[in-house]
Amino acid sequence: MLKYIVRRVLTMIPTLLVVIFIVLFLMNLTPGSPALNILGPDATQEMVEELNHKLGYDRPFFVRFVDYVVNLVQGDMGTTYRTNRSVFKEIVTRYPITVRLSILVIVIACCIGIPLGILSAVKQYSFFDTAGTVGALFMACIPAFWLGLMLVLLFSLKLGWLPASGTDHWYSYILPALTQAIPQSARSMRMTRTSMLETIRQDYIKTARSKGQIERKVILKHALKNALLPVVTMVGVDFGFILGGTIVIERVFSINGVGTLILDAIQTKDIPLVTGCAVFFAFFYMLVLLIVDVLYALIDPRIKARYRGQKA
Amino acid sequence: MDSLLSVRNLVTRYETDSATVEAVNDISFDVLPGETLGLVGETGAGKTTTALSILQLLPERTGVIKSGAICYKGEDLLSKSKEEMRLIRGACISMIFQDPMTALNPVLTIGEQIRESLEIHNYDGLSREQLDERVDELLEMVGIRTSRKYDYPHQFSGGMKQRVVIAISLACNPELIIADEPTTALDVTIQAQVLAMMMDLKNRLKTSMIMITHDLGIVAQTCDKVAIMYAGEIVESGTVRDIYLGEKHHPYTVGLFGSIPDLEKETRRLSPIEGIMPDPRNLPTGCKFHPRCAHCTARCEREAPPVYREGSHEIRCHLFAAEDANGN
Known part of the structure; x- marks a missing residue:
């Protein structure tokens, strides 16, 4: 049973990677840049480019993806573009x-x-x-x-x-x-x-x-x-x-709650915040599904036997 | 000897909005103490419905006992309240169901399931330990190691599960067990084992039994009396001797025996009964067997056949009734 749970937790990692990739990719496809959103329509081209550079948005997509994952592994979910506060804290206070x-x-x-x-x-x-x-x-x-x-x-x-x-x-x-x-x-x-x-x-x-x-x-x-x-x-x-x-x-x-948070983040194209929320949702969703599967075993002895039979 | 169970003119119907299924049509039989009655017939003949009628476990909305009487030790079960009937089930009359794969609850251990019957009818106020002892005793009786009482049904084979089902049915020492095709779902070798065990226990505990089956071999091995059912009626009944060795038989019984291969004669093909069982929503008039009967006369199509008696042997057929009338 424990083996089963450990294995299930491990399979969460590739799933999270896919989630991050998809979110970043979709955000990348949407028109406009974060800097434009922050500075508003009156900003000059130079100001936009400078801010994009500061945010690292001018780098290629894959570099940003790998960068995000590396930071995430180190426990850093980045800072929000708009308020410059830690994404993690922002989510944790609202979750x-x-x-x-x-x-x-x-x-x-x-x-x-x-x-x-x-x-x-x-x-x-x-x-x-x-x-x-x-x-x-x-x-x-x-x-x-x-x-x-x-x-x-x-x-x-x-x-x-x-x-x-x-x-x-x-x-x-x-x-x-x-x-x-x-x-x-x-x-x-x-x-x-x-x-x-x-x-x-x-x-x-x-x-x-x-x-x-x-x-x-x-x-x-x-x-x-x-x-x-x-x-x-x-x-x-x-x-x-x-x-x-x-x-x-x-x-x-x-x-x-986080519902309003993610809605605002999407509207302002706050990429670190949107990705952070998505990672959180995905993680908790998988956690709940795991709990459901463990509950199954408690309810039905046949399923429990099946979990036990699986080799990790 | 007084009958333990006596069923008189039982009529059971399944009524839905679209159709009425005439499942059991006016049947009567008796089971004496210690006796085994075989209820034989094809699928859909009304055997299981008869059993469920006795225990009043028919589907609540559709199954209705239209008329007749079911007397257990002289008391009419049909006039009993739901609560009185509940106390009879399991304690006085218990049932073994056809398919052991589905008859046990998958989420309870077999020990719990055997214990449950004991707890429901624990009138002697047995303690927990005494109940546990009784569970062990029952498991030993049916040949299962007592340490396995903590296992769940899925951990047992079909034959073992049927042993558990039998242990449940025996738990409260009932006087009558209704076994509904108890070996049909099992392998042939396991069938013989389970059957031998059932008979041994039955004889030791002096229980009466209604053995529902479509296997004439099982009947010959286990029963004292036989009733052959067709389309909800008992077409022939008598002692095992009457049925297997008697000279006169209902054409349906002849057909049933004819469809069993004979070890001594060389036949290339079995001879099945032509045609199929009539639709119980629309039964034929007269004798219910007439569309399939080789000896069918115009009278068979019109009139329901009277009962022809010869000692304990009863046949419902115009063939012999006519003979009887001429003889007298």
């Missing part, structure tokens, strides 16, 4: 906000979605199931920005219970988290329902019933653990995705 928000979103989504999905599957074709499925479809279709605005309208403006923006208090996170968690919980619910329906048709569920097991335990002890695998996969992938910046809700609720 906890996004991480907190993402965790909250996933926890709320799972707490609502999974139990509802189970209930819906167990009571298939009932009124609850139909209402739940239609409701979930509806929720999954709502755009986050609209839902966010509606929630603000109700809870901040009308009722005045929760702040409409910022991250000053713990309860400031409630509205943005709910905004993202509601469509997310609809996804979890639909996934859990489908997976559960498939599981409760399995023979071992019949075996459990033929033992005289009570229905609640048939579902919770026998079916749930088996049904959870695809749900864990989906939630994991979604979590990784949300970690990569909850851009829309950060905009709607004016939250200073």
Whole structure:
């Protein structure tokens, strides 16, 4: 198992290299130079060239790529073009906000979605199931920005219970988290329902019933653990995705997370900052996927055996 | 002797919006204490549905027991509440399913799965240690090393898994075991082993059994009585002696025996029964077997055949009923 994890961590390195290459390459393809963006349209040609030279932007693409990688290995992610502050610090000060928000979103989504999905599957074709499925479809279709605005309208403006923006208090996170968690919980619910329906048709569920097991335990002890695998996969992938910046809700609720950071960085063509964010996202995404795979092993002994069987 | 289980005029249907499947049509049989009844028939004859009807494990929305009675020790199971029925399952009547590959939960150890039955029906208030001992005892009974109780189903072969399934079914010393094709999914050599073990345990524990199978060889080896099912009906029933050595047989039974190769005669081809089992959503009128029967008469197409009796031997066929009428 440990061998498996070490090997997975090692495979992250080439993936990160590819990510860096692609980001730098794409930034290189976009028109305009960083200096032009910083100095504005009034700058003279000499001033632009001088700044580009200072930033090292006049060197060939591959040199800059290798340079970036070498610096990264030494723990240096460069400085931002605009503010001249350390990219690493810039991201690290903002990332906890996004991480907190993402965790909250996933926890709320799972707490609502999974139990509802189970209930819906167990009571298939009932009124609850139909209402739940239609409701979930509806929720999954709502755009986050609209839902966010509606929630603000109700809870901040009308009722005045929760702040409409910022991250000053713990309860400031409630509205943005709910905004993202509601469509997310609809996804979890639909996934859990489908997976559960498939599981409760399995023979071992019949075996459990033929033992005289009570229905609640048939579902919770026998079916749930088996049904959870695809749900864990989906939630994991979604979590990784949300970690990569909850851009829309950060905009709607004016939250200073990495979502807003990367958006600004792209607009100003701040290459070190964009690349730094991409490296961070990629790293955390892979980390989450690794955690999901380890969780698999905890849920399913067959997968655990497979991990053990692999030679590093 | 009073019957342990007595099924009378059982009718089970699967009802969906688009069709009604007439799975079991008016069947009756008895199982005496310590006796093994063989339920024989092709796939789709209604054997498994009969078993699931007894345990009331039919699919919740579609499976319906339309009429009839299922009496266990004189008590009607169909009038029992869900909770009363739950307490009977596993403790009094247990079931061995066809495919051991899928009958065990992949995420629980086999020890846990055997223990579960014991815990559900732990009326004597056994302690944890005593339950563990009983699990070991059961594993030994079915010939599995007790140290393997911490293993998961995927670590066992098919035959071993079926032994675990058998251990589960025996856990609470039930008086009746319904074995639904317990060896169909196994290799021939393993089949013989598992079957011999089952019979040995059955005789030692004096359990009654309903052996569901399509293999007449297994029936001859293991059963006391046989009921041959076709399209949801029992077309012929009797003791093993009646079925294997009797002179008169339902044409379907003749066909079944005819499709087994004979060791002593040299035949180039097997003789299968022509045609296929009728669609249970649209069963033929009269005798359900008439479209495939070589002796079919106009009467067979119109009227359901009466029962012809000769001691313990019963045949549902116009062929003998006519003879019976003439004889009288």
